[in-house]
Amino acid sequence: MRRLVLAAGAALLLAGPALAADPPSVDWSKVDWSKVPAKTITxxxxxxxxxxxxxxxxxxxxxxxxxQGAACLDCxxxxxxxxxxxxxxxxxxIEPAKLGGKPGANDLSIQVAYDAKFAYIRAQWKTQAPRPGVAYPMYRFDGKDWKSYGGPQLDADVQGGKKPAIYEDRFSIMLDDGKVPLFAEQxxxxxxxxGLRDMPGEATKEQVTANALLGKELKKSDVRKYIPGTRTDDAATWSATKSKADIDQMMAKGEFLELMQWRAHRSNPVGMADDGYVLEYRNFDAGKNMFSSNMDAATKQPKFMFDAGKAGVKSLRAEDVGKADKPQVLVKGQNDVAFDPNAGWKEGDLLPQYLISRADSTGSAADNANVKGEWKDGTWTVQWARPLNLANPDDKALKDGGVYTFGFAIHDNNITTRGHLVAFPRTVGFGKKADIQAVKLN
Ligand code: HEC
Structure with a gap:
């Protein structure tokens, strides 16, 4: 009986959640993908x-x-x-890491349609692993403290065999409306x-915190994606940052890139993708994400654990990570309960690093509220409804009659940061000629 319940829970997780109650809601039955041509991008x-x-x-x-500004695809x-x-x-x-057996390329199938309210994007790709990458690094009880367990393949401890490779699968979209120089070409x-994480000359925490913009103004401790115009020199050196006032001006002029990520662990279980932008750093949009830390900074213990009555277990063990019959994601209101420090914790017990909540996500950060990914027979299918005509200052509004440059990427099989498979840029046209033609729905 209990087995049955667990299996049903796992199936629900993989099939994606119900999306019914949330405005603006999407009528997916209206989107007939068999009428939308698919473009394969390597x-x-x-x-x-x-x-x-x-x-x-x-x-x-x-x-x-x-x-001089040539396009990568020219050559x-x-x-x-x-x-x-x-x-x-x-x-x-340009490749110092040991990536034994990782494929160097993968095909991504992309379809785009739209109506008066949404752009509909369907992405499909085969995964390297024979399971969906829904697991994420966890906290492990060592008999005394809760410490980070598992990591992405490029992590030094994973490369050195000291930690297992664990990370969520992701599908990312970066796009521009022509305001950022060179994005259309490169x-x-x-x-x-x-200077970025996992890149040559990776900036140290001390270097970043000493930087006037990144450290002193923005309180960052690492360097993430940025556009060249936010730096003062031709080489766009990470440390040659412009002032906060200059960055704000670029933002006001729309000189930034949209960056949105569908995450198999941190957004898909609640039917969402995150919403961010790239300017002087890789930022999240205003408001609150659907994922938040499960670590209580004061007690140095997790805030939540699994509700054994609903999830079957209160925590996981190493052998449970990635298993379809064990809960991989802690979802608020579905399978969580407040952490009990006296629950008889044993060395090796594992709890998720994040709590996922649709209800807690707010503002511009919660714009991608109709995104569902389903893994079946080795393939992820992600259906994404992006609202058109968004008016937030940190979004690029997609509009009927517009042409945009899109960059696509996937993170497959336990990897993050630069460990993605990426695409040269392609144009997407809504009622305009482009590499990928969006089909208008009635
Ligand atoms: C004017 C032509 C030209 C343009 C434009 C160009 N490349 Fe190249 N690229 C080359 C050539 C030629 C090589 C091979 C160099 C070699 O054999 O050492 C190369 C090599 C590479 C490599 C290393 C892989 C390999 O086979 O050695 C990467 C990665 C790469 N280019 C990425 C890009 C990207 C990204 C862009 C756009 C920002 C770009 N290139 C634009 C001509 C070009």
Whole structure:
């Protein structure tokens, strides 16, 4: 009996949640994907091909043209698979990591439709693992304290065999409406720089906290994606930051990129994707995300655990991570209960690092409220309804009659930061000619 209940719970998790109650709601039955042509885009492993590397003499015969604003596809059309497979095996210039067995490329199928209210995007790709990547690093009780357990494949401890590889699958969209110079030609690469996490010359916490903008003003301790215009030098060096006033002016002019991520652990269980933007840093939109930390800063203990009555267990063990018959995600109001420090914790007990809540998400950060991913027979299918005509200052409004440049990426099989498979930029047209033509629905 209990088995049955657990299996049903797991099926619900994989099938995605019901979306009925939330305004503005989407009538998915209206979207007939068989009438929307699919475009296949090859995603590939980019290694550490940063903005700075692409303009260096190591990018032979490409560097000068790239600096002059040439499009990657001018020279690399059809080469995605070859580039990815070469780099993922290790490359003396731009791939120091050991990625044994990771594929260098993957096909992404993209369909886009729209009506008066939403753009509908369907993305499909095969996963490397024979299961959906819904697990995320956890907190592990060591007999005394709760410490981080598991990590993405590029983490030094995972590379060194000291931690297991655990991370959520993701599907990301970066887009621009023509306001950010070079995005149409060079796509996501203009946001990828030396100094970022897991990139050459990764900035130390001390360096970042000493930086006038990132450390002193924004209280950051690492460097994440940024657009070149937020820096003062031609090389767009991470530390050569402009002032907060200059950044605010760029923002007001719409000179930033939309960046949204569907997350198999931190957003999909509540039918959402996150909503962010790239300017001087990779920021989240105003409001509150659907995921929040499960660590109580004062007690240094988790805030919530699984409700054993609903989830079957109060916590997991190492062998349960990623298993379909065990809860992988702590969802507020569904399977959570307040953490009980006296619940008889044993060394090796595991609890999630995040609490996921649709009801707690607010504001512009909660715009992607109709996104559902389903993993079946080795393939993720993500259906995403993005509201049109958004008026938030931190969003790029998609409009009927508009053409936009999109960059797509997936994080597959326990990896984060630069460990994604990425696409050269493509245009998407809503009632306008483009690489991907959105189909208008009646
Ligand atoms: C003017 C042509 C040209 C343009 C434009 C260009 N590249 Fe290249 N790129 C090349 C050539 C040629 C090579 C191979 C260099 C070699 O053999 O060492 C290369 C190599 C690479 C490599 C290393 C993989 C390999 O096969 O050695 C990556 C990654 C890459 N380019 C990415 C990009 C990206 C991203 C852009 C756009 C920002 C871009 N390139 C624009 C010509 C170009």
């Amino acid at each position: 995603l590939f492993w980019p290694g550490q091909s940063s903005y700075q590397w692409l303009r260096s003499s190591e990018h032979k015969r490409g560097d000068r043209k790239v600096a 690399h059309e059809g080469e995605e698979k070859d580039i990815g497979e070469k780099l993922v095996k290790g490359d003396p210039r 796509g996501c690469w203009i946001t990828c720089h030396n």
